[in-house]
Amino acid sequence: MARLIEFDEEQAIQKAMEVFWKKGYAATSMRDLTDAMQINSSSLYNTIGDKHRLFVRCIKHYIKMRIDAVEQRYISFASPIQALESFIKDAADIITTEPNSCLCVKATFEIEGDDPEIQAIITSYDNFTHRFLKDLVEKAQSQHQIGQNENADTVADYLVSTFIGWYNSFILHQDRNKILNMADFIIRQLRC
Known part of the structure; x- marks a missing residue:
């Protein structure tokens, strides 16, 4: 045996x-x-x-690591706008320094919707990120740290989509400054 x-x-x-x-x-x-x-x-x-x-x-392991990191990192910020700005800067930094891109983004493009189980797992992570960002936006709006004229859902959707676009841009161009400049632009827009 x-x-x-x-x-x-x-x-x-x-x-x-x-x-x-x-x-x-x-x-x-x-x-x-x-x-x-x-x-x-x-x-x-x-x-x-x-x-x-x-x-x-x-x-699932990758997503758990990401969620745990987010929950630990952003709990200590003094204000929601600081946490939101840091999240955007961190996203730009991770996108431009992580040697293998994002496992979820890579998997999404590789499976192209052909694996419902993987797609559902990645969608749950996308939903977590959306809820997390929406919560930060709503808190920042309630504290008058950013304008209240924008819908928090739309801002969160925009940010999530932007991060995915940054992955694509960085894979194609390998231009860290381009991504960092876009991060700074978004932060300035949020403050308007």
Whole structure:
């Protein structure tokens, strides 16, 4: 009887996520994954499942990391406008310094809507980001830190769409200053 190899599942998911993040779903082989996770394929199939199940786990892990980071980072700001401005600057910084772009953006373009499960997971993250930004906008409006004439939903939608556009722009042009200048522009517009 073959002996099952025990492994730290969370650490293995992290390593697999990094492979998917770098190579994309289609270009990642099971060998790439098992090598990175330092497990054999039977251990992977017996504990997590096939490549798709692993990808689902990796996307969920990535999103949880992002949400946890947002919730920890922005809780300490003195005012909602400071948190909102910092979020915009942080987004520009992450987009222009993260070596593999955003795993969710990459997955969205790669699956092109052909995987409802992955699309639903990514949509839930998009909804979280939208709610988070809308909440900051509403709080900043209620404290008269930004104009009240704009709909908070629309501002949040605009920001989320803008961040996705920045990913695309940076992939094409590799121009960090272009993204940082757009971030500064949006912050000035919010203050009007």
